[in-house]
Amino acid sequence: MSRPASGPVPPPVRSASGGARPVEIVPDRRRGRGSLPPWWLVLVDVALLLVLGILCAWPLGEAYTGRRWLLAVVVGLALGIAVAWLAARWRWGPWSTALAAAAAYLLVGSAVAVPTRARGGYVPTADSLRDLVVGLVHAWREALTLPVPLGENGVVLIVPLVTGLLGGLVAALLLWRSRWPGLAGLVLGLVLVLASAFGDVAAQAALTRGLVVAVVGVVWLRWRSLRHVRARWGRRVLATLVVVGVAGGAATGLGALADPDANRVVLRDHVDPPFDPRDYPSPLAKFRAYKKEPIRTGTTLFTVDGLDSGTLVRFAVMDTYDGIVWNVSGGPGSAHDSGTFRRLRNDPDANARATVHGRITINDYTGVWVPSVGETLSMTPVRDGRTDGEAAGELVINRETGTVAQIGGVERGTTFEVEAIAPLDPVEEEISALDADGSVSLPPPAIVPEELVERVQRWRTEDGFSGGPGGLLAQFLRDSFREHGFYSDGIDDDVPAGHGASRLAVLAKTATPVGNAEQYAAAMALIGQRLGLPIRVVIGFKVPPGGEVRGENVTAWTEVKLKDAGWVPFDPTPPEDQKLRRPNDDPNEDPQPQVLQPPRVPGEPKEATDNLQQGDGQRKDLDVLAVLGTILGILLDVAKVVLLLSPLWGVLLFKLLRRRRRRRAGDATLRLTGAWHELADRVRDLGVRTTPGSTRRESAYAVAERYDAVPVVTLAHTADRHVYGEGEPSLEEARAYWADIDTALKRIRRATPWWRRLLARFSLASVPWRAGLARVRSALAGRVRRLGRWLLGRGPVVRLRALTRRKLTSRRRRPGAN
Known part of the structure; x- marks a missing residue:
């Protein structure tokens, strides 16, 4: 029986009435050079690739400001598709395609990703090309480590472009x-995963976008692979919609059960941000330094315009206590309700919503904490009458606490135009x-002095306070500290500074507590958290008449x-005129300003300076773990390099190319015997x-x-029959034999342990x-022999000797030569 010329007959398809009807195959009428499909199919592919690519890359937009990231994605998709079309039309190899893609990236990337470094915003320059090349490595790190939302400066736009x-x-x-066009859907899925990983925790309409991408992608790729088959596409599309809808509903339900808050996991949550408040000293530890000259009265820290006298300007909010200092949280590992520092994004409706419009100009103040008021809606740094874009990109804010910071510290002469909502009163x-x-x-405090607990319990007994709402408890604590305490800056007497556990124990132990806002605010927050209040400490300044803020205006509450009502301020500090006239009211009690610290509490400095670097009391205990982590990180990096440069990848590549060469042999007999050789090499x-x-x-x-269980003997007989039998095997028979070999290899792999299969890949x-x-070795030996013959025969030595002989002969022939 003769073989059909057009390949195997397709199986019949059941009609709606139950009878079998043959599938009608429409011949492929592709024309033109290369392997491109018809022009109309190319246009469909380009349109769907652009649409689906934008939808898959949309999660990146949550991490960027503006819409320039979208331009970078669209331009990148268009460049990639154009290079692929040229490669398919002129049949470029992989190296030519890669070089064309690199050239397109360098040609267009300056205008899209780093326009500030290009001439006129479009023409590439040496600086822009350098940023594009270096940014291929650094952009991914900066996109994860810089606080979101990311701006449009620097190299962060290289991520969506690439x-x-x-x-x-x-x-x-x-x-x-490719013979597997359906893998294009997998590539788009990888784009979605990458964009989600480099995006932000918040994403709008994520489920809707995912369902649209899944439905359109599945229908498109299915129609593309079966476009020559005339079938009922309406029913196929409806079935696809039903399947994707059921899968999407199930995924939504499982996701809600696994994470009721629907929080996304992104890579930036597992990367330490560049701004960690624990890297800086506690703002409250510097309280006593503001009370000393010349900062106290002779130095203007900053000036305020547009704010009423008596307004509280906050510097920092502290809600974590380690036994030594109250410190700002919001770094890696902070509690969820403490918030995190992210890039300050100005509210577009700030002018209409704000109740406070002020200007704060920095003079002699130094530090990373930026003065703010209430709920900050907008903060714009201005220098020399123009908006300072670089400083604006370094502003970060913790929305939970309202603390604003500038990476690298504020600069003298910078004016911050603030629009905010004043807190309720x-x-x-x-x-x-x-x-x-x-x-x-x-986060609960690390240490609460027992003296402080006993003192507050004594006040409750004396005043007959039996409890009540949280607001009433906060009022009781505030009034108790104000009534039973005395004020002292510690400048003219020996009252110690600091607010560590030992200092607060002294404050509570003495019959006449003496201190300033640093100690009283720290003590009230500490005992308040012990009693279950959501309380924190704030350091800032009270705006004086005239708006020139000096060190004497510092306060804490x-x-x-x-x-x-939100966060309501309570000031537990006694009035400044409520001073202790005698060092001791009770002659039988001998309070000492310096006492022996409890064994659990480490020593603390008397006074904080500008160079004091204190953390949260945890990093010093983790020095050994940090060293071990560094060593393990170095070993891991070395292992990565060794694995990347390992010759085992060459073994895998050799086997892959060998299998590809055997399977694509032009002669049917060579292709068939190659299949048997592939089986023999695998076993x-x-x-x-x-x-x-x-x-x-x-x-x-x-x-x-x-x-x-594998019919290897039958496969050997089949190969011998085709090789030594009459006639030549056809390509169809070679392909069928390869299919039998693949089936046999699958059965062999299933019968082999996984570890043995892994070793076999690198064998x-x-x-x-x-x-x-x-x-x-033989080729090198042959080249060495040929080089030796050339040197001894007509090499440079022989040529030099011949030239010397010719010169001597010419001299002898001259008239008068000896």
Whole structure:
């Protein structure tokens, strides 16, 4: 029976009535050069690649400001698709395609990713090209470590540009130059995963975008692969919609059960940001330094315009206590309710919503903490009458606490134009009826002095306070500290500074507590957290008449979160005129300003300076772990380099190219015997040893002893029949034999342990490396011999001798020569 010329007959398709009807195949009428499909299909592919690529890359937009990231994605997709079309039309190899993509990236990237470094914003320069090359490595790190939202300066826009370029290039090449065009959908899925990983924790309409991408992608790729088959596409599309809808609903339900808050996991959550408040000294530890000359009265720290006298300008909010200092949280590992520092994004409606419009000009103040008021909606740094874009990109804010910081510190002469919402100021009667907001969870203090607990318990007994709402408790603590305490800056007496556990123990132990806002605010916040209040410490300045803020205007207070009122300020510090006239009111009690510290509390400095670097009390205990982590990181980096440069990848590449060469042999007999050689090499890598020079059948019997469920002997007979039988095998028979070999290899892999399969991939048993070394050695020896003959025969030495003889002969022939 003769073979059909057009390949195997497709199976019949059942019609709606139940009868079988043949599938009608429409011939492929592709025209033109290369392997491109028809022009109309190319246009469909380009349009869908652009649309689906933009939808998959959309999560990146949550991490950027503006819409320039979208331009970078679109341009990258267009460049990648254009390079893939040229490569398919002119049949470029992989190296030519890669070089064309690199040239397109360098040509267009200056105008898209780093326009500030290009001439006129478009023409590439040496600086812009350098940023594009270096940014291929640094942009990914900066996109994760810089606080979001990312701006449009620097090299961060290289991430969406390269993502679009590589995604469009690989997807289009798979569509137009691969036998597996369906893998283009996998590439788009990888773009979605990459964009989500480099995006932000918040994403709008993520489920809707995912369903649209899944439905359109599946229908498109399915129609593309079966476009020659005339079938009921309406029913196919409806079935696809139903399947994707059910899968999307199930994924949504499982995601809600796994994470009720629907929080996304992104890479930036696992990377330490560049701004960590624990890297800087506690702002409250510097309190005493502001009270000393010349900062106290002779130095203007900053000036304020547009704010009323008496307004509290906050520097920093501190809600974590380690036994030594109250410190700002918001770095890696902070509690969720403490918030995190992210790039300050100005509210576009700030001018309409704000109740405070002020200007703060920095003079002699230095530090990273930026003065702010209430809920900051907008903060714009201005220098020399113009907006300072670089400083604006370094502003970060913790929205939970309202603390604003500038990476690298503020600069003298910078004016911050602030638009904010002033905090509520409820009256005392309203506060006493409000409950504490139990939804806020702050990190518990490391140490609470027992003396402080006993002193507050004594006050409750004396005043007859039996408890009540959170607002009433906060009022009781504030009034108790103000009534029973005395004020002293410690400048003219020996009152110690600091607010460590030992200092607060002294404050509570003495019959006449003496201190300033640093100690009283720290003590009230500490005992308040012990009693269950959501309370924190704030340091700032009270604006004086005239707006020139000096060190004498520094103060500290506490804030308590109350229901329906937010964070309400409480000032527990006694009035400055409430001073202790005698050193001791009780002659039988001998309080000492310096006492022996408890064993659990480490020593603390008397006074904080500008260069004091204190953390949260945890990093010093983790020095050994940090060293071990550094060593493990170095070992891991070395292992990565060794793995990357390992010759084992060459073994895998050799086996892949060998299989590809065998499977694509032009001669049918060579292709068929190549299939048998592939099977023999695979089992040799798995440890099956055959006698050198054995026939196919003898080798097959050796394989069958280990893998008896695989018809290896039958495959050997089939190969012998096609090779030694009458006539030449056809390409269809060679392809069918390759399919049988693939099936046999799958059964062999299933019957082999996983670790043995892994070792077989890197085995050198089937690699003729000895013969290769012999060929290289013989080739080198031949070149050495030819070089030696050339040197001894017509080499430079012989030429020099001949030239010397010619010169001597010419001299002898001259008249008068001896």
